[in-house]
Amino acid sequence: MTPVRDDRAAALPTWLRRAASTHRTHVLGALAALVIIAAPVPPQLRKPVERQVSVEAASFAFTPAVIRVNRGDRVTLDLIATDMVHGLYLDGYGIDVTAEPGKTETLTFVADRAGTFRFRCSVTCGALHPFMIGRLHVGSNTLLWRASALALLAIAVGFAESRR
């Protein structure tokens, strides 16, 4: 067994063998990180449905500020501005709607991208306008889970690196 492994190693360029030997922790860490990044997402079992959500916009806040839907759902957001003109721009989907006070405007889309997306006011509505932000969760937030796993890996690599 051993000679076979040596032959394979010898087939690698010298610089690569040296780098792999010197940075073993980093190489293993990078491989583990790739596994975490590329790990497949479990399929969604719930059937897509129609969802209608009323979103009230007033005083630099959306209510509800956090909306949860499943991937594939057909979502209709009814934007109701109660104090002045507000907009709703959805990050990641790049769609936008504006509502005048007293009028309800709708924004319909298929939530075909999974993850967490910010929605923000798109019409200048006062001093805190740039910070008028809500969250739309579509299915599970795989980015957060992957990042959390990578954070644990970063700790492990940090410990392993300093042991060498």
Add this chain to the structure above:
Amino acid sequence: MSWQLTRSRFVTRLLRSRWPQLLARAAALGGFVFVILSGLLGTPVGNRNFSIIFVWIAWWALLMLVAVPLLGRGWCSICPIPMPGEWLQTRAVLGPGPGWQERPQRRWPRALRNIWLQNGAFLLMALFSAVILTQPRVTALVLAAILLLAIGTSLVFERRAFCRHVCPVGGFIGLYSEISPVELRVRSTEICTTHTEKSCYRGSAEGYGCPWNIFPASMTTNTYCGLCMECLRTCPLDNVVISVRPPGVDLFDHRRRTLDETFKALIMLGSALLYSAVFLGPWGWLKSAAYSIGSAAWWGYALAFVLAVLGLIPSLFVAAVWTGNVLSGSRHAIRHTVNHFAPGLTPLGLAAWIAFSLSFAFANISYLWPVLSDPMGWGWDLFGTVDVRWTPYFMPWAPVVQAGVLVVGLGWATAATRRLAAEDRAYRSGIRTAPIAAFHLVVTGLLLWLLVG
């Protein structure tokens, strides 16, 4: 391992010449005065006013995403704030010239020769930031007050006492400049110690004595070097060099860290966490409380902010260090140990601020185009961009980059903490650093939840 940029004659001449720096600073001063004017005279609508968009979005993004991580105190080298005060202090615009002698001025009070004032100034600005970041007039008044304070300090105290001890921005730039891959150092400390004139510190006809009051030979970190280039000009022995080095080596220097520096790192980390919750979170009541200065809600917010930044977060860090002490049977004084492990907070804090600034800046940078054409909000259209619509840039990718930056910051902080432990035999123990790594992990987890969750 480092590569000397000043080996290039062109680079050395460029840095020694006063003209490029003067032109850059003069342009920055012009911009600074214009920001104050546009804040005072322009529209009160924040995202239609040059002062808000230029300072808190364009300049801030450049500072936190480019200048500090790559150049450390690069901004300080062209900062216009100390410029008018220095002109009055030195009675010269371009340089000292032949026969120049430093005018005797008061030394900065001994009790304040630290960065506690900078910590306090940053915290004070942070408490009012919901108003400062959104109201052009308030931004203008704050910047004007900073300028006047810098001038007043230069007239009373020697050299750049304001930059070194008061500036609320300079404090955190200094902290995070330790990560930067650029450094100014002396080539040989022996040459400096045998050089009797010490022109780098005292000044000469070629340049002023170090405005930051540092003897370059004693400098082992970037923290207090403002990259003003005076020592490069005054050293007659070509012993001052600027180099590119591996980032973050300053974290492991052997100078004794002090409690004010530790608190700077904790205040910055805590502020990044709280800013992410207040400004980028979905909680409208929190934004309203931060904005309604003087109301009961604001007092509650301010109290909670101060308690969190000065009490809760430092207490958790101290508890982590103390737990490590107990588990490893160490008898080191807790204060010494806390300061020893504080540099591990630096990469974590910088990553937190980069992640925070990424979404904040890229979501709002498109406000810059109309504002460039109509900086006052008076209906001008100088460059034909006034009707460019607000469009968040980079948003589909921002969370991915934010998560990556936070994870890298955590890995770096962990490795730095472990190395700090390994460099001192008294701290050698895996268990010793585990609670500190857990503290880093909890902070990173909170940031991930706030920014990409």
